Amino acid sequence: MHTPTEAPVTFGAAQLSILKNARPEDVRWDPYPHIVIENALDEEIYAALEASYPAEDLVRSAKHVYNRDQIQAYEGLNHPGISPLWKDFMRWHISKEFYQEMAALFAPWVRQLYPWLELEKGYPLDQFTAGVRDPLAASLPDVCLDCQPGLNVVSEEPVSFRSAHLDAHNKLFTGLFYMRIPGDESVGGDLMLHRVKQPPPTFETATTISEDQLEPVRTVRYGRNTAVFFMNSPLSIHGVSVRTGTTVPRRLVNLVAGLYTLKNKGLYPSPPPDEAFFNTRFDAPVW
Numbered sequence: 001m002h003t004p005t006e007a008p009v010t011f012g013a014a015q016l017s018i019l020k021n022a023r024p025e026d027v028r029w030d031p032y033p034h035i036v037i038e039n040a041l042d043e044e045i046y047a048a049l050e051a052s053y054p055a056e057d058l059v060r061s062a063k064h065v066y067n068r069d070q071i072q073a074y075e076g077l078n079h080p081g082i083s084p085l086w087k088d089f090m091r092w093h094i095s096k097e098f099y100q101e102m103a104a105l106f107a108p109w110v111r112q113l114y115p116w117l118e119l120e121k122g123y124p125l126d127q128f129t130a131g132v133r134d135p136l137a138a139s140l141p142d143v144c145l146d147c148q149p150g151l152n153v154v155s156e157e158p159v160s161f162r163s164a165h166l167d168a169h170n171k172l173f174t175g176l177f178y179m180r181i182p183g184d185e186s187v188g189g190d191l192m193l194h195r196v197k198q199p200p201p202t203f204e205t206a207t208t209i210s211e212d213q214l215e216p217v218r219t220v221r222y223g224r225n226t227a228v229f230f231m232n233s234p235l236s237i238h239g240v241s242v243r244t245g246t247t248v249p250r251r252l253v254n255l256v257a258g259l260y261t262l263k264n265k266g267l268y269p270s271p272p273p274d275e276a277f278f279n280t281r282f283d284a285p286v287w
Helices: 043-051 056-060 084-092 094-113 116-119
Strands: 034-038 063-065 068-070 130-132 143-152 171-179 191-196 214-220 225-232 238-240 249-257
Touching: 034 214, 043 084, 043 225, 056 068, 056 143, 084 143, 084 214, 094 130, 094 143, 094 225
Parallel strands: 130 143
Antiparallel strands: 034 225, 063 068, 068 143, 143 249, 171 225, 171 249, 191 214, 191 238
């Protein structure tokens, strides 16, 4: 863990991007547009971030949501207990440049599914303004970004931290960066990407769906230095597989690209209407 006596570790800002090794040709669109990047960061950078990950008591004192404690970027950037390297990491992942990296990967499908989005804003996707998600801000950019180091609750019994669900309908992209702790011998805690077996599904809440209505399409292993990003849509159903009991926390960074200034308040109704599961489709990209 970082201590105030350590010399700051510095790297070029773009080196810190967990999308720096992402290629458009690696994006899959079944069951919905997503990309998995193993060894997302250079080993030297990853090791430095791992060594200075925010202290557990600091993370546990932060925001608690969905069985996870996590520090929001607007708070972390001003916190004396966060190392300079982690503040640099946060700054990059709430920057317009990082938003443009995400948009460049998923633009064909955003335009396929939400052709009205650029019309509403009046300019292309890559020109949307972007900045930190700050609940205290007087005004918001087009895209609000967050970069949240987090730890799931610890359970010595098998547990799934999040059942199958859709993200909030005002998110455009979601990212997870897994930083599995060395010596973690647990099994599971993987991200599961699902497809509805027989549309339309019945929602238990506005966002959750029983897994007996779903089939898993892809499993993203909870592993070291692994990133996954996906575009939000009515089909972007995902959850976390059961993890065996352990005393080792599940460690990750949660990344958000939210649209909180849309006229209709969301990309689609929540829960999605039945027709969304019949009419939503993703085709091969046109770059």
